[in-house]
Amino acid sequence: MSKNVIALATSLHGIGPLIQNGTFRKRVAEIEPPWHPPRGFSLVPIEMPDFSMELLLHQNEFFSNNSLEYLKTDDSNMPEDRAGKEDTAERLLTENREVVLQLHGGGYIGKMKNAYRDFAVLYARMPGERAVLSVDYRVAPEDPYPAALEDAYAAYQWLLEMGCRGSQIIVVGDSAGGGLALALCLYLKDKGEPLPKKLVLMSPWTDLAATGDSYETNFEKDPLFGNTTDSMIYSNAYYGENDPKTPYISPLYGNYEGFPPMLFQVGGSEMLLSDSARAAKKAKAAGCEVQLTIYDEMFHVFQLGMKKMKESREAWKEIEEFLTI
Numbered sequence: 001m002s003k004n005v006i007a008l009a010t011s012l013h014g015i016g017p018l019i020q021n022g023t024f025r026k027r028v029a030e031i032e033p034p035w036h037p038p039r040g041f042s043l044v045p046i047e048m049p050d051f052s053m054e055l056l057l058h059q060n061e062f063f064s065n066n067s068l069e070y071l072k073t074d075d076s077n078m079p080e081d082r083a084g085k086e087d088t089a090e091r092l093l094t095e096n097r098e099v100v101l102q103l104h105g106g107g108y109i110g111k112m113k114n115a116y117r118d119f120a121v122l123y124a125r126m127p128g129e130r131a132v133l134s135v136d137y138r139v140a141p142e143d144p145y146p147a148a149l150e151d152a153y154a155a156y157q158w159l160l161e162m163g164c165r166g167s168q169i170i171v172v173g174d175s176a177g178g179g180l181a182l183a184l185c186l187y188l189k190d191k192g193e194p195l196p197k198k199l200v201l202m203s204p205w206t207d208l209a210a211t212g213d214s215y216e217t218n219f220e221k222d223p224l225f226g227n228t229t230d231s232m233i234y235s236n237a238y239y240g241e242n243d244p245k246t247p248y249i250s251p252l253y254g255n256y257e258g259f260p261p262m263l264f265q266v267g268g269s270e271m272l273l274s275d276s277a278r279a280a281k282k283a284k285a286a287g288c289e290v291q292l293t294i295y296d297e298m299f300h301v302f303q304l305g306m307k308k309m310k311e312s313r314e315a316w317k318e319i320e321e322f323l324t325i
Helices: 003-011 015-020 023-031 114-124 147-161 176-190 273-285 310-324
Strands: 041-047 052-058 099-103 131-136 169-174 198-202 262-267 290-295
Touching: 041 114, 052 114, 099 114, 099 147, 099 176, 114 131, 131 147, 147 169, 147 176, 169 176, 176 198, 198 310, 262 273, 262 310, 273 290, 290 310
Parallel strands: 099 131, 099 169, 169 198, 198 262, 262 290
Antiparallel strands: 041 052, 052 131
């Protein structure tokens, strides 16, 4: 999907405003066809008390299909002779193998969609054969802040309980998911929990107060959110009556000291360009290892072009190199 196609779609009467305010995104996730993993992978659904997750595994990472039905948050439904044995995380996730924790985008109002399952496959196919845990966290308006953060934290804790170390976990996210990844790290640090190994942040939404220069300078350039103040980036659906500059809501205002290496990718035409640029600058000032790549003329989360667009291919290659070093 090109910048011109997006601009055309958002300019159309009727559907354009629905795309910009997130309504279209929300509806698409609700009506998508079933997704099936490609050959060589299995997708394991995991039900948590308040949300669900999906674990994408290389098929050689578990013993049998029969074991998958018992992968829950506890052993309550597991036969007595199998409880705590082959269905534990230590066995389902290969020991010492890195795991990607994926937090999807969608303005905190859209649920996970098939594109993020495709993202998971791209991550899993990179050198290292990582498992990928995608979190379908609760969203607004039904479940506003702090629901998404609570669910992200619960997913991270689940991995730790499964035997993974923080040094094995890579947290990735795009748009709202990128902001949530940073907020999760702030929360983990404040609680004295182990931090992840690395962060991959695609066009992260770090400033829900919308104070950056690019909200004005790219107002007419952004094909997705531009030329209107009614788009989801101006919505308070997630934070409600809370101060949007609360660090757990807008991680731009947090303290990044001690954070792991992070990769920021952002499009040069985005209204959210300053969300990445300012957060990256702040992280560098805090002594963090930071890579910031601005892809000229690109739009919000252009990585959704997967391998079909030159810039998207370059971005995914950069991610692979970042995770490999």
